[in-house]
Amino acid sequence: MSERARVLALHGGLLVLLLALHFVLPPYHHGNLARIMVLASYAAGYNIVFGYTGLLSLGHALFFAAGMYAMGLSVPHIGTGTALLAGVAAGGIGAILLGLLALRTRGVAFMIVTLMFAQAGYLTILYFGAWTRGDEGFVIARASRMLWGLDLSDAAHRYLAALALFALVLGACLWMVRAPFGRSLIAIRENEPRAAMLGYDTFRLKLAAMAASGAISGAAGAAYALLFGYAGASFASVEYSILPLLWVLLGGAGTVLGPFIGTLFMFYLIDLSSGVTSAYMLIAGIALVLLTLFAPRGLMGTVRARLWRWLP
Amino acid sequence: MSLLRVEGLSKAYDGVRAVHDVTLDVQEGEVRALIGPNGAGKTTLVGMIAGRSFPDAGRIIFDGRDITRLPAHRRTRLGMAYTFQITSIFAGLAVTENVALAARPLLPRTEVRPAVRAALARAGLQEQADMRAGDLSYGHQRLLEIAMGLVQAPRLLILDEPTQGLSEGEIAEFKALVRDLAGQTTILLIEHNMDVVMALAGRVTVLSAGEVLMTGTPAEVRADPGVQAAYLGMP
Amino acid sequence: MDLGPYLLLAILEGAVMASVLALTAVGLSLVFGVMRVVNIAHGEFFMLGAVLAWYVTQMVGGPPSLGFGVALVVAPLIVGAIAVAADMTVLKRLDYDPERTIVATIGLLYIIQQLTLMGYGPEARPVEPPFNTRLALPWFEVRDGALALYWPWGLSTTSYKLAVIGAGIAVLLGVWAMMARSQMGLVMRAVQADRDMALAFGIPVERVYAMVFGLGAALAALAAVLIVPISQAHYLMGADPLLLAFTVVIIGGLGSLPGTVVAAILIGLSDGIISVFFSPTLAKILATLLVALVLVFRPQGLFGVRSA
Numbered sequence: 001m002s003e004r005a006r007v008l009a010l011h012g013g014l015l016v017l018l019l020a021l022h023f024v025l026p027p028y029h030h031g032n033l034a035r036i037m038v039l040a041s042y043a044a045g046y047n048i049v050f051g052y053t054g055l056l057s058l059g060h061a062l063f064f065a066a067g068m069y070a071m072g073l074s075v076p077h078i079g080t081g082t083a084l085l086a087g088v089a090a091g092g093i094g095a096i097l098l099g100l101l102a103l104r105t106r107g108v109a110f111m112i113v114t115l116m117f118a119q120a121g122y123l124t125i126l127y128f129g130a131w132t133r134g135d136e137g138f139v140i141a142r143a144s145r146m147l148w149g150l151d152l153s154d155a156a157h158r159y160l161a162a163l164a165l166f167a168l169v170l171g172a173c174l175w176m177v178r179a180p181f182g183r184s185l186i187a188i189r190e191n192e193p194r195a196a197m198l199g200y201d202t203f204r205l206k207l208a209a210m211a212a213s214g215a216i217s218g219a220a221g222a223a224y225a226l227l228f229g230y231a232g233a234s235f236a237s238v239e240y241s242i243l244p245l246l247w248v249l250l251g252g253a254g255t256v257l258g259p260f261i262g263t264l265f266m267f268y269l270i271d272l273s274s275g276v277t278s279a280y281m282l283i284a285g286i287a288l289v290l291l292t293l294f295a296p297r298g299l300m301g302t303v304r305a306r307l308w309r310w311l312p
Numbered sequence: 313m314s315l316l317r318v319e320g321l322s323k324a325y326d327g328v329r330a331v332h333d334v335t336l337d338v339q340e341g342e343v344r345a346l347i348g349p350n351g352a353g354k355t356t357l358v359g360m361i362a363g364r365s366f367p368d369a370g371r372i373i374f375d376g377r378d379i380t381r382l383p384a385h386r387r388t389r390l391g392m393a394y395t396f397q398i399t400s401i402f403a404g405l406a407v408t409e410n411v412a413l414a415a416r417p418l419l420p421r422t423e424v425r426p427a428v429r430a431a432l433a434r435a436g437l438q439e440q441a442d443m444r445a446g447d448l449s450y451g452h453q454r455l456l457e458i459a460m461g462l463v464q465a466p467r468l469l470i471l472d473e474p475t476q477g478l479s480e481g482e483i484a485e486f487k488a489l490v491r492d493l494a495g496q497t498t499i500l501l502i503e504h505n506m507d508v509v510m511a512l513a514g515r516v517t518v519l520s521a522g523e524v525l526m527t528g529t530p531a532e533v534r535a536d537p538g539v540q541a542a543y544l545g546m547p
Numbered sequence: 548m549d550l551g552p553y554l555l556l557a558i559l560e561g562a563v564m565a566s567v568l569a570l571t572a573v574g575l576s577l578v579f580g581v582m583r584v585v586n587i588a589h590g591e592f593f594m595l596g597a598v599l600a601w602y603v604t605q606m607v608g609g610p611p612s613l614g615f616g617v618a619l620v621v622a623p624l625i626v627g628a629i630a631v632a633a634d635m636t637v638l639k640r641l642d643y644d645p646e647r648t649i650v651a652t653i654g655l656l657y658i659i660q661q662l663t664l665m666g667y668g669p670e671a672r673p674v675e676p677p678f679n680t681r682l683a684l685p686w687f688e689v690r691d692g693a694l695a696l697y698w699p700w701g702l703s704t705t706s707y708k709l710a711v712i713g714a715g716i717a718v719l720l721g722v723w724a725m726m727a728r729s730q731m732g733l734v735m736r737a738v739q740a741d742r743d744m745a746l747a748f749g750i751p752v753e754r755v756y757a758m759v760f761g762l763g764a765a766l767a768a769l770a771a772v773l774i775v776p777i778s779q780a781h782y783l784m785g786a787d788p789l790l791l792a793f794t795v796v797i798i799g800g801l802g803s804l805p806g807t808v809v810a811a812i813l814i815g816l817s818d819g820i821i822s823v824f825f826s827p828t829l830a831k832i833l834a835t836l837l838v839a840l841v842l843v844f845r846p847q848g849l850f851g852v853r854s855a
Contacts, residue, residue, distance in 0.1 A: 056646050101843050108585055108645045109842050112793070116839035119790065123832045180416050187413045190402040197362065197396070198460070199388030199417030242653055249650070279664045285657025292651045293640055 003310045010311075011174055011256065015167050022159050034159045036260075036267050037166040038224050039243075043251070043259030044169045045091075045216030046244035051253035052182060053209040054189030058241050059098065059114030060217055062121040065236035066090040067218030069125065069132065072231035075144040084147070084222050091218015092211050099210035103203060115241070122236040137232025140225055147226070158227045165223050166260070169216055173256050176212070177312045185209050189254070217244075239281070246284055249291045252300030256312050261299050315340045315498050316361070316468055321370035323356055330356040332522040334370070338468070343490065343499045345509045347533075348519035349543055354502050355397065357519065358472055361500075362394040363387045375467065389417065393466035395457040397473045397502070403446030407437060407456060410445050414460035431463035434492075436485065451482040458489065469493070470500045475508050487511055510534070518542065552686045552702045558816060559684075563708050563777070565815025566715025567770045569808050571788050572795035573722060574766030576807040579796065581739045581759045584638065584648040588655040589767055590789025591663075592630060596622045596768025597780035598663055601672050612677035615776070622772050623765035629659075630764030634757045643756070656785075663782040676776035680706040711773050718769065719808060726804065735759060767792075790831070791818070794838045800847055 021033060042064055049055045070090035075083035102113040125132045132138075145152040152158050176182040187195040188202050196202050225231045234240070243266075244259075251262025266287065274280045291298065297305060304311040318336040322329070331353040338344045348354050359365045361372060363384035372380045379387055388394075402410050411428045419427055432438050435455045440448060445456060454474060461469050471490075475483050483505070490499065490512050503509050509516060510530045518525040518533060520542040526533065533539055575589045599622035604614035633655055641647045683703045685696045726732035738745045738755050746752050767788070771780075778784070791814065799810030814834070821830045 056649075058649075101839070104843050105846065108649065109846060111646070111649055112585070112797070113839045113842050116793075116835045116842075120832050120835040120839070123828055123835065127826070127828045127832060180421070183409070183413065184416070186405070187402060190404050191400060193364075194396070194400045194402065195413070196384050197364070197388065197394050197400075198414045199385050199464070201383075201385045245650065245653075277665060279661035281657045282661035282665070285654045285659075285661060288654030289637060289651050289658065292647045292654070293637060296647070 006308075006310060007174070007312055011170060014257070014260070015163070015170065018163055018166070022156070022163070027155065030159060031155060032267065032271070034155075034162040034227065036263050037162040038220055038227060039247070039267070040260040040263040041166050041169040041223070042217050042220035043244045043247040043263050044173050044256075045213045045220060047248045047253065047255075047259045048173070048176070048185070048213040048216070049209055050245065051248055051255070051258065052177065052189060053185045053206060054192075055103075055206065055209070056111050056245075057102075057114045058111045058238075058245070059102075059116075059118030059121075060213075060244055061236050061238065061240035062098065062114075062118040063091040063094050063214040063217035064221035064224075064240055065121065065125065065233075066094040066214075067221030067223075068225045068231045068235055069221075070218070071222035072138065072140055072225045073131065075140060075226075080144060080147045080226070083144075084219075084226060087222025087225075088215050088219045091221065092215030094218070095210040095214020096207060098214075099207045103206050103210070115238070118236070118241050119238065122233060122238070125233045125236050132231075132233065135233045137230055137234075140229045140231065142229070145226055145229060152227055153229060161227060162223070165219065169219070170256065170260075172216070174312060177256060181205075181208070186254075242288075243284070246288055246291075248298070249296075250287060250298055252298030252302070252304070255298075255300035255304060258298055258300040265299070313340050314338065315375060316500070317373040318357075318361065319371045319373070321357065321360060321367045321372065323360060323365070323367050329522050331360070331367075334519070334522070334524055336517060336524065336527075338498060338500060340467075341495060341498055342514045343494050343501060343512050345501045345503055345513035345516045345530075346519060347503060347506075347509060347516060348525075351521075352519040352542075353522040354519055355472070356522075358394075358470060358500075358502055362392065362470060385417075388464065391464075391467035392470065393461040393464045393468070394470045395461045395472060395474060397476070399450070399453045399457060401445045401453055401456055401460070403444070405445060406441075407443050407445050407448065408432070408441045410456055411459050411463050415463045418464050427463050427465075431459045434462055435459035435489065451478050454478060454482075455486075458486075462493075466497060468498045468500060470502070472502045473504065474501070475503065475505050483508065506534075552684075552699045555684065555686070556702060556704075559704050559708065561816035561818065562712050563774075563815075564818055565812045566712045567774045568788070568791055568795060568815045569719055569811035570715055570770035570773075571767045572792040572799070572807050572811050573719065573804060574763035574770075575792045576796045576799070576804060577722075577735075577766070578760055578763040580804070581735050582643060582756050584643050584645055585652070586760070586763065587649055587652040587789070588633075588659060589763070589792060590785030590787075591656050591659040592626050592764035592785075593767040593771045593788045594663065594780075594782065594785035595626050595629070595659060596771030597674075597775040597784060598667050598782070599625055599768070600772040600775045601667075601674050601780045604674050611675040615674070615677040615772075618674075619769070619772050623768040626768035627761040627765035631757045631761040634760040638760065639753060639756070660782060660785065667780075667782060669782065671779040671781040673779050674775045676705075676707040678706055678710070679776075682706060682709070707776060711777070714773055715770075718766070722766070723804070731758075790835065794834050797838050798841055 025033065046060050049057050067087035067090055071083045071087035074086050098114065098117050102110055105113055126134050142153050150157045150161065152161055184195065184200050184205055187200065188205060192202055221235065247262035247266055248259050250266055251260065252258030270280045270283050273283050295302065300311065314337045316338040318334060321331055321334045323331045334357060346354055360367050363382060366381060371378055374390060374392060402413065408428055411431050412424055415424045415427050432441055435458055437452060437455055437459055440452060448456060458474065475486055478486065487508060493499065501513060513530055515527060516530055516533045517527045518539050525538055525542055526536055571593055575586060578584065578586050600618040603618035603621050607614035607617050637651050638648055641651060681703055682705065683698050686699050686702060687694050687696050726735065734750055734755055737750060738752055742752060795810045795814055796807055799806030818830060
């Protein structure tokens, strides 16, 4: 098989498998998987900046929450389809604005600047509690969760909508990493001064990566609000900036499948442990330390290094 | 006609003069060597020409255009290519991808693949094309640097100490490669191996303590007592 | 109350805040200055100090001053030891790579915080102050063309709060003396200036790093022990000190101790004053934005000098 055929078979195979699972999974896991696909889309968006461009952002909750609130607050006024687009736009525009400032810094300063802006965003949501209902959040009316005749509060429709979003994001990422744009992002990650000397405008490329990443994160946030009918400030907190980092690190930074694999594993790890203790973030903490210490390449990164060199 | 002109270029770091009032004229098609003892300001001067740093005073004119304040990536698009003194490749990527990355900003999409193949052939790296660049031997990494410069088909190719760390045999191959290029491309060669300079350069500019000491043919430079003094550190 | 007495009260509260903040931030700044790493778990070391203070006072019993006195010594020592262990098992193995260290200390943050939740529980618990005399404060007014003192209702502080301010100043002077005068301070400054050179001169850089990391954490724990009689111990209490310490360290100039102290006083005082007039959330929004913008436009801090 050619490399291209192998890549298509693997990633297409995953999508077919997810579709097949729709018909066989018991309700509990069916519901979980729908949520995992939306969160994995968020992680895939994060992976563009962290995994492919090599920029460690600690502020992506800002874009996820921007999408969620743009959708949730506007949907009663402008209708579901437009509100979803508003969510994508909010994530993308937010990322461009943050990028224009944060990309003037590098390394640790970049991490802190993104962290601080996201924290300011979270506090702003709390400050305008009259509209956002703060920590408590708000429920999105069932009437607003109809899209093209699908009732997204119905479990089956919800699963298929989550799958559609995930397939779209997976396809976009696959296309991107094989296109010149994605390759130039990898060049920046590997050796930014060299990329600049070869004629790449690294600032603009990094800004474009932020925009794409923010738009996908915003889309995931908007989809989350739409599919699960709820928006709350906790989705803007630091924890939701750390989680995509954790998922991508676990699954394998800079791999197309990594974000999904990492989200899936971490979701079930936390799900299992929450039966034992309420301190479920302990698992996340331990995983972060162990991954940085012993497996910085993550699961799919290790597969690529040991087994399938062609893995995108 | 002059392709690159540097006028009164100066740069200081923390009050220490690294380059002072340097004027330089490189003609279209020539191979110009830039030599000088360590600390003479070669790296600083070339950094300003390539756009890695900006001068405190003076102008840089490339092909009749003032590029003094132009960022590095725009200079590349005007036809300037730069190979790093310390090998700076994309170690984690394949050799072909390294060269393709160099080609893409300048060539239309359909021409990238043939151009990459041609550049690899010219640098003698066809057999290593699918290897990880970081796994190449040091000499091959230097050749890869040059292939990345070649594929951009630059009007001015700046080679920063290209033979540093190469074996005798590799230096001979390198000389053949540059001779092959001469006439098609203007080359600015920063080099401390005098044999290489004497063999390749049409004219040589000597830098000392941040200033131009002299410019002349290799024979003139070799015979100049001032140059000898600068190298030996005697008055 | 008039504005004047109100302001005096705000300044006193601010000075307590500034004192505790300066200790926490100096700990963070020391770690960044010498080791060039950012410790995101710093707030959790602060929280551990407060929680341990509660445990110690419970175990010791007797008069409040005894338990508190023991806590003042024991809590920073235990926290320092935990930090040293974390440095040797995790940070050292990462070779102090700045980015990976941040990710690992985020992990440590959750580990410490969640283990505290499991062991100590979600309650906020008070620690009794060793002494707590209420001190009424006078204010002046112009009566019949002459200044006269009076005691406005509500204008008061406690002996304990004044002691916290004093203790903060004393510890900071101690840290300064250690850095400037002692052998240990000299070694730390040598490592900070040039790690490779220090190694070449036979300074055990790794041991210095472990010690600095422990000292930074111990300072945060000490600050927490001082504040816990005023604010209670809770497993989530580390977030705000972390954010504020960051603000202070960045505005004061990364790694500069004098800058850090100046910024702590400024921010501690202004936070006290601002939160009297504005909502605390708005104050926090402005503080975080200020930090981010300072990092973007003046990375050397507001008081630092740009170096090459």
